[in-house]
Amino acid sequence: MRIGQGFDVHAFEAGDHCRLGGVDVPHTQGLKAHSDGDVLLHALCDALLGAAGLGDIGRHFPDSDEAFRGIDSRELLRRVMAQLDARGLCVINADLTLVAQAPKLAPYVDAMRDTIAQDLGVNASRINIKATTTEHLGFTGRKEGIAAFAVVLLDE
Numbered sequence: 001m002r003i004g005q006g007f008d009v010h011a012f013e014a015g016d017h018c019r020l021g022g023v024d025v026p027h028t029q030g031l032k033a034h035s036d037g038d039v040l041l042h043a044l045c046d047a048l049l050g051a052a053g054l055g056d057i058g059r060h061f062p063d064s065d066e067a068f069r070g071i072d073s074r075e076l077l078r079r080v081m082a083q084l085d086a087r088g089l090c091v092i093n094a095d096l097t098l099v100a101q102a103p104k105l106a107p108y109v110d111a112m113r114d115t116i117a118q119d120l121g122v123n124a125s126r127i128n129i130k131a132t133t134t135e136h137l138g139f140t141g142r143k144e145g146i147a148a149f150a151v152v153l154l155d156e
C-alpha cells in the first residue's frame with residue numbers, strides 16, 4: 001500500500017460562488033486561481049500524485065500553461081486518476097478536510113463526496129470529507145481564503 005498527503009490554499013476574490021469538491025457553493029466571494037480554484041480537488045490531486053510517487057499538481061498542470069486557464073479541476077483529477085490506473089494503483093480511501101470560516105460547507109459535503117467518488121471510480125463510502133473553521137484565527141479565520149488537506153491510501 002502507498003500513502004499520500006496533499007495541502008492547498010486559495011485566496012478569496014470578488015465572485016458569487018466557490019467551486020469546492022466539484023460543487024458550486026454559493027458565497028459572497030469566489031476563489032482566486034488560474035484554474036477554477038477548487039482547493040479541495042487540488043489537495044486531493046497532490047495526495048494521489050504523492051502516493052504514486054509522481055510529484056505534484058504544479059508539475060503536471062503548470063499555471064504558466066494557458067491550456068489550464070479556468071479548467072474544471074475535475075478534469076485534472078480525472079487525468080491524475082488515469083495516470084494511477086496506468087500504473088495499476090487504486091484508491092482504498094481518501095480523507096479530506098476543508099478549512100474555512102465561511103461559507104458554511106456542511107450542506108454541500110455529501111454532494112462533494114459523490115462527485116469525488118465518481119471521479120475516483122470508487123464507492124462513496126471510501127471518501128470522507130470534513131469541514132472545520134479555525135475559530136476566527138489565522139488567514140482562514142479572517143476569511144481571506146480557504147485551505148484543504150487530503151490524505152489517501154492506494155493499493156498497488
Ligand code: MG
Nearest residue numbers: 008009039042
Ligand atoms: Mg490550487
